[in-house]
Amino acid sequence: MKVNLPKSGGANNMLLKVQKFQEDMAALQEELENREYEITAGGGAVTVKINGKREILAITISPDIVDPDDTETLADVIVAAVNEAIQRVDEEAKKETDRLTEESGLGGLGGGMGLPF
Numbered sequence: 001m002k003v004n005l006p007k008s009g010g011a012n013n014m015l016l017k018v019q020k021f022q023e024d025m026a027a028l029q030e031e032l033e034n035r036e037y038e039i040t041a042g043g044g045a046v047t048v049k050i051n052g053k054r055e056i057l058a059i060t061i062s063p064d065i066v067d068p069d070d071t072e073t074l075a076d077v078i079v080a081a082v083n084e085a086i087q088r089v090d091e092e093a094k095k096e097t098d099r100l101t102e103e104s105g106l107g108g109l110g111g112g113m114g115l116p117f
Contacts, residue, residue, distance in 0.1 A: 025097070025100060032093050035051065041084060046062070048082055059082075065077060
C-alpha cells in the first residue's frame with residue numbers, strides 16, 4: 001500500500017505562514033495595548049479613558065451628576081462606564097485578531113489558538 005505524504009514545500013509554507021502570523025500577532029498586540037478609548041455613560045455625565053491593557057487612565061465626572069445625597073447613582077454610572085470601556089477594548093481586540101487571522105490564511109486555526117484577546 002502506498003501512502004501519499006505531503007510535500008515538504010507545503011509543510012514549510014505552512015510553517016512560514018504560522019511564523020509570520022505569530023510576528024504579526026505580536027505587533028498587533030503591542031498596537032492594541034497602546035490604543036486609548038474614551039467611553040461616556042449617563043448621557044455624557046461620566047467619561048472613562050482606558051487603554052488596550054484595560055488600565056483606566058482617567059475618569060471625568062460632570063458636576064451636574066454629583067449629588068451628595070445620591071452617591072449610589074454616581075457609582076452606578078461610573079461602573080457602567082468602566083464596564084463599557086472594558087467591553088469596547090475586548091471587542092476591538094477580537095475584531096482586529098479575527099481580521100489578522102483571516103488575512104494570514106490561517107482562518108480555520110484562529111478559534112482554537114487560545115489567543116490572549
